[in-house]
Amino acid sequence: MAEVTFRSVSKQYEGGGPKAVHDLELDIKDGEFMVLVGPSGCGKSTALRMIAGLEEITEGELRIGDRLVNDVPPGDRDIAMVFQNYALYPHMTVRENIGFALEVAKVKKAEIKARTEEAAEMLGLTEYLDRLPKALSGGQRQRVAMGRAIVRSPQVFLMDEPLSNLDAKLRVQMRSEIIQIQKRLGTTMIYVTHDQIEAMTMGHRVAVMRLGVLQQVAHPQELYQRPANLFVAAFIGSPAMNLINVTLDGTAERPTANFAGHTLAIGGGAIERYPQIVDRIGSSVVLGLRPEHFSMEGDFDLPEDQILEFEIELAEAMGAEAHLHIMLDVPVVELDGQPLSAEDGDEILTSTTKIIARIDGVHYVTSGDSLRLGVKTHLAHFFDPDTGLPLS
Amino acid sequence: MSVRRKGPRATIVRIVTYLCLVSVAVIVVFPFVVAFATSTKNSQDIFNYPPTLIPKEPQTIDPTEVALPDVDADADEPLPLYAFPDSDTQFALVDNDVSVAEFRPLDDVDRIIRLDVTSGEKTGEVVIIDGAEEDIFAIEVDGTTVEAYRSRLTSGGQFVSLDDPTDVRVELVNVVEPLQQFGPRLENFEEVLIEKDFGRSLTNTVLVTIAVVSGQILTSILGGYAFARIKFKGSGPLFLLYLGSVMVPFVVLIIPLFQLMLQVGWLDNLSALIIPFMFSAYGTFLMRQFFISIPIEIEEAALLDNASRWKILWRIMVPLARPATATLATFGFLYAWNSFFWPLVIINSGNPDGRVLSLALSTLGGRSSTDLNLVFAGAMVAMAPPILVFLFAQRYFVENSASSGLK
Numbered sequence: 059m060a061e062v063t064f065r066s067v068s069k070q071y072e073g074g075g076p077k078a079v080h081d082l083e084l085d086i087k088d089g090e091f092m093v094l095v096g097p098s099g100c101g102k103s104t105a106l107r108m109i110a111g112l113e114e115i116t117e118g119e120l121r122i123g124d125r126l127v128n129d130v131p132p133g134d135r136d137i138a139m140v141f142q143n144y145a146l147y148p149h150m151t152v153r154e155n156i157g158f159a160l161e162v163a164k165v166k167k168a169e170i171k172a173r174t175e176e177a178a179e180m181l182g183l184t185e186y187l188d189r190l191p192k193a194l195s196g197g198q199r200q201r202v203a204m205g206r207a208i209v210r211s212p213q214v215f216l217m218d219e220p221l222s223n224l225d226a227k228l229r230v231q232m233r234s235e236i237i238q239i240q241k242r243l244g245t246t247m248i249y250v251t252h253d254q255i256e257a258m259t260m261g262h263r264v265a266v267m268r269l270g271v272l273q274q275v276a277h278p279q280e281l282y283q284r285p286a287n288l289f290v291a292a293f294i295g296s297p298a299m300n301l302i303n304v305t306l307d308g309t310a311e312r313p314t315a316n317f318a319g320h321t322l323a324i325g326g327g328a329i330e331r332y333p334q335i336v337d338r339i340g341s342s343v344v345l346g347l348r349p350e351h352f353s354m355e356g357d358f359d360l361p362e363d364q365i366l367e368f369e370i371e372l373a374e375a376m377g378a379e380a381h382l383h384i385m386l387d388v389p390v391v392e393l394d395g396q397p398l399s400a401e402d403g404d405e406i407l408t409s410t411t412k413i414i415a416r417i418d419g420v421h422y423v424t425s426g427d428s429l430r431l432g433v434k435t436h437l438a439h440f441f442d443p444d445t446g447l448p449l450s
Numbered sequence: 451m452s453v454r455r456k457g458p459r460a461t462i463v464r465i466v467t468y469l470c471l472v473s474v475a476v477i478v479v480f481p482f483v484v485a486f487a488t489s490t491k492n493s494q495d496i497f498n499y500p501p502t503l504i505p506k507e508p509q510t511i512d513p514t515e516v517a518l519p520d521v522d523a524d525a526d527e528p529l530p531l532y533a534f535p536d537s538d539t540q541f542a543l544v545d546n547d548v549s550v551a552e553f554r555p556l557d558d559v560d561r562i563i564r565l566d567v568t569s570g571e572k573t574g575e576v577v578i579i580d581g582a583e584e585d586i587f588a589i590e591v592d593g594t595t596v597e598a599y600r601s602r603l604t605s606g607g608q609f610v611s612l613d614d615p616t617d618v619r620v621e622l623v624n625v626v627e628p629l630q631q632f633g634p635r636l637e638n639f640e641e642v643l644i645e646k647d648f649g650r651s652l653t654n655t656v657l658v659t660i661a662v663v664s665g666q667i668l669t670s671i672l673g674g675y676a677f678a679r680i681k682f683k684g685s686g687p688l689f690l691l692y693l694g695s696v697m698v699p700f701v702v703l704i705i706p707l708f709q710l711m712l713q714v715g716w717l718d719n720l721s722a723l724i725i726p727f728m729f730s731a732y733g734t735f736l737m738r739q740f741f742i743s744i745p746i747e748i749e750e751a752a753l754l755d756n757a758s759r760w761k762i763l764w765r766i767m768v769p770l771a772r773p774a775t776a777t778l779a780t781f782g783f784l785y786a787w788n789s790f791f792w793p794l795v796i797i798n799s800g801n802p803d804g805r806v807l808s809l810a811l812s813t814l815g816g817r818s819s820t821d822l823n824l825v826f827a828g829a830m831v832a833m834a835p836p837i838l839v840f841l842f843a844q845r846y847f848v849e850n851s852a853s854s855g856l857k
Contacts, residue, residue: 110750110754111753111754112750112753112754131753132750132753132754132756133753133754133755133756133757134756135754137754138754139750139751139754141747141750141751142747143745143747145745145747145748145750145751146748146751147748147751147752147766147770148748148770149769149770149772158752158755158757158765159754159755159756162755162756162757162761163756206751206755210755
């Protein structure tokens with residue numbers, strides 16, 4: 059077991075282009091479950107592959123434990139990796155797949171057998187030991203890949219989107235299994251995913267990356283509650299945080315956010331957390347409201363100036379809760395000239411902002427209704443529209 | 451998805467289709483059938499007219515089973531059987547070198563009666579035939595005495611009826627119909643392999659083929675892997691150059707290659723058939739394409755498992771590349787086995803010990819082409835191994851033509 063340290067690590071692929079990883083500073087503690095998360099192309103996989111030694115490091119220092127590993131070949135780093143497509147050796151049985159690393163290390167046959175079976179036992183693979191990978195289901199293959207990593211007792215586990223090829227139900231199951239295995243072995247684990255739910259539920263800490271740059275490293279809850287910038291705010295949470303271009307108005311004691319003909323008073327808690335609000339009265343800022351910051355009028359005791367009337371575009375009953383889609387006649391929030399809420403390849407209307415409110419499932423709402431919703435603005439977030447930084 | 455029409459029209463279409471396909475198949479297969487049939491025929495049977503597909507041999511009978519007339523037939527040899535047009539019984543040829551007299555009755559000089567030379571008695575009278583004076587004989591034909599003159603003395607065979615030992619006839623052997631039965635002559639193969647020295651050629655060919663195929667597989671795996679996965683300066687242009695050599699026709703290379711062999715001292719030597727062909731640009735290309743199609747993660751996983759390049763190649767990549775290797779092996783085999791022109795150039799015609807099958811076959815065809823059965827037996831010997839290989843490896847042929855390296 060060991061800590062992993064990035065010191066100003068950069069990666070520039072041959073043929074130019076922007077750096078895949080830019081000046082990465084990251085300390086991963088011994089025994090920690092660290093999740094690297096971000097949209098595709100954010101450099102998370104590159105960072106992981108640099109730890110594995112599968113990508114050369116252009117600049118900076120990478121240490122595993124006390125050892126500088128920039129130029130150490132992959133096999134000598136004492137790490138194990140689980141690949142997205144599992145990368146099982148198709149012509150070897152499960153037993154041979156799991157035992158291959160030990161065989162290469164010239165471990166005695168009896169010990170290989172014992173350790174292979176122990177790993178198989180831990181993963182519930184005992185009865186499949188003599189099967190070929192093609193005779194296994196996706197979940198079982200995933201377990202074999204895990205087994206191959208576990209059997210070596212490496213210093214660090216690396217996982218590159220290991221669950222993305224599984225169906226939703228199996229993904230949830232394997233998620234908890236991986237958490238348990240990591241807890242049981244206590245090995246440092248670095249886990250790459252683009253799925254922020256996986257990131258939130260699995261990691262001790264989560265590192266959010268964008269365009270090769272580390273945005274924030276924090277406990278999942280802190281990421282959620284104190285996003286370091288607009289990108290993290292928009293990326294973490296499902297449904298995502300509603301980001302609305304607003305103009306600040308009102309008084310220093312009771313500022314208001316004005317948008318699309320609405321005037322929304324900002325609660326005291328927000329002013330404490332984002333003191334710059336007061337200085338920005340009269341200018342444009344980005345207001346961030348989590349879906350759960352909305353409620354039906356009367357569910358919570360909110361002052362009248364924090365209650366707005368909205369027309370519901372679409373109501374989705376989820377059982378315990380309902381998601382209300384509301385269209386606001388406000389241009390969408392952009393970051394670096396790109397609409398923030400857009401997924402890859404999505405075409406969205408940039409002249410209107412869609413927000414989602416999450417209300418208690420006891421209320422019956424149908425699309426087209428006009429509703430009065432309370433907004434817990436004391437919990438709201440505020441960002442500078444140009445820098446994307448919080449107004450704290 | 452399989453689409454299958456039904457109805458009378460579709461049935462007719464299907465029948466016509468099958469008929470066409472079957473006839474094409476028959477046309478394709480027919481030469482092989484002829485070759486095989488001929489290879490098992492004896493030296494008389496190959497000239498039988500009309501030719502048959504079924505090898506035949508003369509029907510014979512053991513001499514002890516025949517009531518022999520008083521002739522000096524060799525008692526050990528089986529006697530061939532013949533059929534006479536006027537009799538249902540079979541006749542054994544007990545002596546094929548008896549003197550035969552041909553008589554022509556005076557009242558019907560176009561008729562020829564063949565009898566033993568001792569039969570007939572001179573009447574003392576003569577007759578003038580075409581200006582020549584001939585004695586008149588009294589001969590017995592079907593129980594009546596006929597006057598005839600003797601037109602010719604020749605030699606023929608003495609035949610004895612199997613049913614009636616007293617029915618002994620004398621006739622020219624080639625005018626009676628020999629009885630034949632199914633009789634393949636497998637000794638043809640023995641003769642070709644031993645007497646015509648095909649055994650040595652077969653050994654040479656097997657040796658050359660094994661060496662060429664294993665050499666090609668080894669070098670193609672190493673080269674293909676290097677081009678597929680190892681980054682080195684100039685690997686791209688080098689690969690293109692190597693691949694480009696596929697485009698150079700072999701005839702262009704013959705003279706320089708011959709010169710080279712001359713310099714190295716491999717003229718008239720099997721090495722000249724092996725060493726230059728152990729390196730295959732096509733094989734390297736095939737293996738490279740296959741290696742590229744193997745997910746890189748599998749190799750990375752092995753790297754992380756601390757396996758060396760060498761270990762990765764032999765433990766991971768080569769077992770996975772089995773289909774490509776098999777394809778390469780089959781094509782290499784066919785090429786090496788069938789190659790004719792280069793051996794013809796490099797192996798002296800006076801050196802039977804250096805011959806490969808293709809050369810031996812051409813010599814056999816040229817020198818003793820009347821032994822068509824032996825030529826075809828040699829062809830069968832040369833053909834059998836490729837056919838066996840094809841039967842076992844056909845799916846790799848099909849796979850390759852369907853998806854050459856594109857997996």
